[in-house]
Amino acid sequence: MKGVLAGFESEQALRRALDRLAATHMDNVDTYTPAPLNEESSGSPLPLVMFVAGMLGFIGFFLLMAYADVYAYPLNIGGRPEFAWPAFVPIAFELGVLCAMAAGFFGYFVMCRMPQLYDPIDGCDRFKEASRDGWFVAVRVNDPEGVAQVRAILEPLGPASVEEFSE
Numbered sequence: 001m002k003g004v005l006a007g008f009e010s011e012q013a014l015r016r017a018l019d020r021l022a023a024t025h026m027d028n029v030d031t032y033t034p035a036p037l038n039e040e041s042s043g044s045p046l047p048l049v050m051f052v053a054g055m056l057g058f059i060g061f062f063l064l065m066a067y068a069d070v071y072a073y074p075l076n077i078g079g080r081p082e083f084a085w086p087a088f089v090p091i092a093f094e095l096g097v098l099c100a101m102a103a104g105f106f107g108y109f110v111m112c113r114m115p116q117l118y119d120p121i122d123g124c125d126r127f128k129e130a131s132r133d134g135w136f137v138a139v140r141v142n143d144p145e146g147v148a149q150v151r152a153i154l155e156p157l158g159p160a161s162v163e164e165f166s167e
Helices: 010-024 046-073 089-111 144-157
Strands: 002-008 029-032 134-141 162-167
Touching: 002 010, 002 029, 010 029, 010 134, 046 089, 046 162, 134 144, 144 162
Parallel strands: none
Antiparallel strands: 002 134, 002 162, 029 134
């Protein structure tokens, strides 16, 4: 797989390049910017994953404690009811929160494709400026003709730099 990294001087120039790439239906486009682009995004699925994990953790641990108290190891101490559910709620809540936090922690790594210790784009010379003052777009393609096509789309926009990289 090959790719093209184009650096621009401003956010507006990067936006023009992204609009041009979207018009030509280019896939596998990544942006590297010092500040977030003010795009309306669909949002992250991570809060929903955390909520579902928290609810499943709460319900699962509540049922586990109820099973252990009622069926596996029943004790009749002090005349309490056979199913004393109020005692299970705080512990099940805490374990549900633990499940939600674990899902958020590991889900963040999955969504960010981490830990990714090396990406071939790191070898590009101007890419060191991506987190300081550079506005970069990287397009990955499967064939050499795609590289020429991406260059033909991006070069008329006047990028500050255009570099090729290979996987």
